[in-house]
Amino acid sequence: MSPGLRRAPFVVMAALACMPAAAQDVRPGPAGVVADSLQRAQLEKLRLEIATLQRAALEAAERSWPRRVEPYLPLLTMLVSVAGALAALTRFLNDRQVTRRRRLEEEFRADLQELVAFPSAESGGAAHVSFLLQDLRQLTTQLEQRVADVTTILVELAIRDLDFGNPRHVILETAAMERWTPYREFLARNPSEHQVILVNYVDAVRRIHAEHPAFFERLEYRAGMFVLSTFVEHATYRRFIALLDAVALHVPLLEAKPELRTYVRERFQQAIQNSAVTLAVFDRRQQ
Structure with a gap:
């Protein structure tokens, strides 16, 4: 084997040993640097946008009516209870x-x-x-x-x-x-209705007079009281006095109705046939 062939493995090995070092020395070119910077800028922008959206969401939540009402919930609960009690009390009353x-x-x-x-x-x-x-x-x-x-x-x-x-x-x-x-x-x-009632009284006086004409015609009125000259049953006399007192209650109402007063007074005198009694009933205050 020639000396050149024996040295070949060492050359290959040396070349292989030098290759990683060569790879580690590789640096990105200008285009790679720009792309990397752009990517980082986009990521930062995205992060800022997310943060902005999060803050906006928090602010919106703070401004929402449930959050604003929350401090007043105990008071509102009490008011609702009071309103319910008042409604129940109102129904009861x-x-x-x-x-x-x-x-x-x-x-x-x-x-x-x-x-x-x-x-x-x-x-x-x-x-x-x-x-x-x-x-x-x-x-x-x-x-x-x-x-x-x-x-x-x-x-x-x-x-x-x-x-x-x-x-x-x-x-x-x-x-x-x-x-x-x-x-x-x-x-x-209402003089018409009043006249009817008074005429009914006069008619009752006429009927009681017819029962004992001599007694009622001889009756005298002295010093605010009647003087009896003859006898009559007590029940009859009480009926008579009740009639006189009843008519006398109506006489003051006749002061504003002189024509009706004259009419009733004349009818009463015709019924009782005793001017002293008529005077006692209609002119008692003048005596």
């Missing part, structure tokens, strides 16, 4: 008011029915009628629209149903005059 009004209406109807039935009832007297009217007056402070109902019924009773020859009927009308002011005010404003 409304139900209670309805129940109370229903009870008042029932009491009102019961009293009014009892008042209407009084003339034909067999029990109860002046005190009972006074109690019914007083109770109705108290009830109508809560049921104001019912005042007119009571007044209308009393007027209808006095004009169409009551017979003043019956003491119970006189008791009812007298109590209405004394204890139900709207009834008296109605008669003061």
